[in-house]
Amino acid sequence: MTSLVEIYRRFPTREAAIAHLEHVRWPDGPICPACGADTVARKSEPNQADRLQCWSCERSFSATVGTIFHNSHIDLQRWYLLIALMLSAKKGLSAIQAARDLDMRRPTVWSMMHRIRAALADDGKLLAGIVEMDEAYVGGKPRRTNRKDDNDPKPRGRATSKTPIVGAVERGGRVKAKVADKSEMTGADMEAIARAMIQMRDSTLTTDEYSGYNAFNNFVAHRRVNHSTAYVEYDLFGSIHTNTIESFWAILKRAIFGQFHHVSRKYLTLYLREIVYRYNMRRGGCDLDGVLHLAIKP
Ligand SMILES: [Zn+2]
Numbered sequence: 001m002t003s004l005v006e007i008y009r010r011f012p013t014r015e016a017a018i019a020h021l022e023h024v025r026w027p028d029g030p031i032c033p034a035c036g037a038d039t040v041a042r043k044s045e046p047n048q049a050d051r052l053q054c055w056s057c058e059r060s061f062s063a064t065v066g067t068i069f070h071n072s073h074i075d076l077q078r079w080y081l082l083i084a085l086m087l088s089a090k091k092g093l094s095a096i097q098a099a100r101d102l103d104m105r106r107p108t109v110w111s112m113m114h115r116i117r118a119a120l121a122d123d124g125k126l127l128a129g130i131v132e133m134d135e136a137y138v139g140g141k142p143r144r145t146n147r148k149d150d151n152d153p154k155p156r157g158r159a160t161s162k163t164p165i166v167g168a169v170e171r172g173g174r175v176k177a178k179v180a181d182k183s184e185m186t187g188a189d190m191e192a193i194a195r196a197m198i199q200m201r202d203s204t205l206t207t208d209e210y211s212g213y214n215a216f217n218n219f220v221a222h223r224r225v226n227h228s229t230a231y232v233e234y235d236l237f238g239s240i241h242t243n244t245i246e247s248f249w250a251i252l253k254r255a256i257f258g259q260f261h262h263v264s265r266k267y268l269t270l271y272l273r274e275i276v277y278r279y280n281m282r283r284g285g286c287d288l289d290g291v292l293h294l295a296i297k298p
Helices: 004-010 014-025 076-088 095-102 106-119 187-197 243-258 265-280 288-295
Strands: 040-042 052-054 127-138 163-170 175-179 198-207 221-224 233-235 238-240
Touching: 004 076, 014 076, 014 288, 076 095, 076 106, 076 288, 095 106, 106 265, 106 288, 127 187, 127 243, 163 187, 163 243, 163 265, 175 187, 175 243, 175 265, 187 198, 243 265
Parallel strands: 127 198, 198 221
Antiparallel strands: 040 052, 127 163, 163 175, 233 238
16 A cells, blocks of 8 residues: 555544554554553543553553654654655655655654654565675765866775665565675675675675675675676576666665765665665565554564
8 A cells, every 4th residue: 555545545534544553553452562461441532532541550552652653743644645655756755855745844754754764674584595795885075077187087986985885685586785884894894794684505696806705605605797898697597797786776876866865874774774675565565554564663
């Protein structure tokens, strides 16, 4: 469910939106978040329809407690609409555009979007199969284009002050990516990152010829692609290339440069979560309830 019309239809009122969150959070009936009791009743006072009362510890609560929606003065319908907008924006959604679409203030939408991104955590399942691993560089200083004395070729990629992002993707499957530090790109660092992302025993890993991957054949079936040759090589597992991760980087860079201008390192991890989530859900499962399940995790 990612269409705005569908969300309007299913949640015509604030109460309907809260009832849905209750259902997603407690499919077998409400549980008190404070004491775990299921002796919970709905408050009967007017304007308290979303408040639940625990008869065991006598606390009252609502389904938003402990979720990303907790203490938000924005009603859940708008949260749902914003989630739907973010999920369906293949090239990323700017806070300015979302603020226009939802008729809200940009700073409010901006912080809501960050709360949603924070909820889109990695599922912890390691990648396996034919996996490609690579790094991309984003951010950093703007390129100087009009300097007369600047005849040197501009440093690119590993030689710049940009922030590295290390990613791995199953061919035809899921991606994982993390913001790394420029000083954390040694062979040992790359191995640690790879082990946190990939199930080594069941995988064949393709990388380029970056020296950080030099020792990889000690712990994983490792193939390297030489970008200086124009042809694609083949072996028992098929063609040796990193085209899958390259196309993920293209999506990432389009989202970062096109929508999220001036991304600071601080927020890069959050944007990355959103982009990874959308990529991994691209063949279905990309819906409101999927995000709600992540949003209610304490
Ligand atoms: Zn209780």
